[in-house]
Amino acid sequence: MSLKEVFEDRRSINFFDINKGVEDGLLKDIINLAVLAPSAFNLQPWEVIAVKSKEGKERLHKFAGQPKILEAPVTLIIVGNKTGYDESNPTWQDMLKLLGGDKDKLAGTQGMAFGLYGTSEENKLKFAESNAGLLAMSIMYAAKSFGVDSHAMSGMDFEGVRKEFELEENKTVVMLIALGHLDETKTLYPRSYRRGYDEIVKEV
Numbered sequence: 001m002s003l004k005e006v007f008e009d010r011r012s013i014n015f016f017d018i019n020k021g022v023e024d025g026l027l028k029d030i031i032n033l034a035v036l037a038p039s040a041f042n043l044q045p046w047e048v049i050a051v052k053s054k055e056g057k058e059r060l061h062k063f064a065g066q067p068k069i070l071e072a073p074v075t076l077i078i079v080g081n082k083t084g085y086d087e088s089n090p091t092w093q094d095m096l097k098l099l100g101g102d103k104d105k106l107a108g109t110q111g112m113a114f115g116l117y118g119t120s121e122e123n124k125l126k127f128a129e130s131n132a133g134l135l136a137m138s139i140m141y142a143a144k145s146f147g148v149d150s151h152a153m154s155g156m157d158f159e160g161v162r163k164e165f166e167l168e169e170n171k172t173v174v175m176l177i178a179l180g181h182l183d184e185t186k187t188l189y190p191r192s193y194r195r196g197y198d199e200i201v202k203e204v
C-alpha cells in the first residue's frame with residue numbers, strides 16, 4: 001500500500017468486528033513505526049496506554065461512553081507530557097551524544113526548551129498536545145499500512161480518564177484511538193467533505 005493509498009483509505013471506523021483482534025506483535029509493529037513521528041527537540045513527550053482487557057475497556061467506557069471502546073479489540077489512550085521538556089526526559093541523553101558530550105551546550109538547549117514550552121500553562125499544553133497529536137496521526141496511518149482500522153475519539157471526560165488511569169497531573173489525555181477491523185456487515189458513511197487548498201490556505 002503506497003502512502004497515498006494509506007491516506008485515501010484510512011477512515012474512522014464506527015463499527016468494529018468484535019471477533020477480529022489485533023495481535024500484540026502487530027500492535028507493537030504499529031507503535032514502533034509510528035514513533036518515527038517528529039517531535040520538538042525530539043523529546044517525544046508522549047505515552048500510550050493500550051486498553052485491551054474487558055475490565056479496562058469498561059473503566060474507559062465509563063468516562064467516554066462510546067460503544068466502539070467496548071467493541072474494538074484495543075483502544076489507545078494517547079497521553080501528552082506537559083513537562084516533557086524537563087531534565088528527567090531520557091531523550092536528552094541522546095541529545096548529549098549528538099552534542100559531542102558537551103554538557104554546557106546541553107544545558108543551553110534544555111534552557112531553550114524550557115523557555116519555549118515551560119513558562120506558561122498554555123505553552124505546556126501546546127507542547128504536550130501538538131507532539132502527542134502527531135504521534136496519534138502517525139499511529140492511525142501506521143495502523144492502516146498494516147491493514148488495521150482506527151477511530152480517533154475526543155468525546156470523553158478527559159480529566160476523568162486521566163484520574164481513572166492514575167496519570168500524574170503533568171500528564172494530559174489527548175485523545176483515544178480505537179484499533180481493529182471494520183465489521184464487514186456494516187457500511188460506512190461516504191467520506192465526508194474536505195475543505196481544500198482554496199478554502200484553507202491564505203498566501204501571504
Ligand SMILES: Cc1cc2nc3c(=O)[nH]c(=O)nc-3n(C[C@H](O)[C@H](O)[C@H](O)COP(=O)(O)O)c2cc1C
Pocket residue numbers: 010011012013066151152153154155156175191192
Ligand atoms: C481528535 C479527533 C476527535 C474525534 N472524536 C470523535 C469522537 O469522540 N467520536 C466519534 O465518533 N468520532 C470522533 N472523531 C472522528 C471524526 O468524526 C472523523 O475523523 C471525521 O468525521 C472524518 O471522517 P474520517 O476519519 O472517516 O475521514 C474524532 C476525530 C479526531 C481527529
